[in-house]
Amino acid sequence: MNTYRPISLLPAISKILEKVIKERLLGFLKGSGVFTWYQYGFLKKEGVQNAVFDIIVRLQSALDRKKTAGLFLDFRKAFDSLDHCVLLQKLSLAGIRGVALDSFRSYLSGRTRFVVNGGQESSIREIVCGVPQGRS
Numbered sequence: 001m002n003t004y005r006p007i008s009l010l011p012a013i014s015k016i017l018e019k020v021i022k023e024r025l026l027g028f029l030k031g032s033g034v035f036t037w038y039q040y041g042f043l044k045k046e047g048v049q050n051a052v053f054d055i056i057v058r059l060q061s062a063l064d065r066k067k068t069a070g071l072f073l074d075f076r077k078a079f080d081s082l083d084h085c086v087l088l089q090k091l092s093l094a095g096i097r098g099v100a101l102d103s104f105r106s107y108l109s110g111r112t113r114f115v116v117n118g119g120q121e122s123s124i125r126e127i128v129c130g131v132p133q134g135r136s
Contacts, residue, residue, distance in 0.1 A: 034094045080130040084108045087131070
């Protein structure tokens, strides 16, 4: 059960709107210089392979200079533990303001969840952290 995570069931129009907003947001963030050269996740043509290759090259270079250091962190369930207030603050610092920021605030606030298992329903609880993840 620890590996399960909630999904948001959305109407088709909402999924289309999410994709449009995602592309606009990524375009803005890329254009404003928020991403570093080492941003590999969630970008087109980037992924785990690029990150691993970069780490290998850096470690080989450090070994050649007889200097090595590495810190590897595993953020389990990172999307589930992301505080909404922190996310909104980061978006604001990245330059997302006004109606756009209010839209993200509205999207994240007032969400609830409950679990149904074997015909038993849990109580309804407000979601205060984590970002909605749906099925594509």
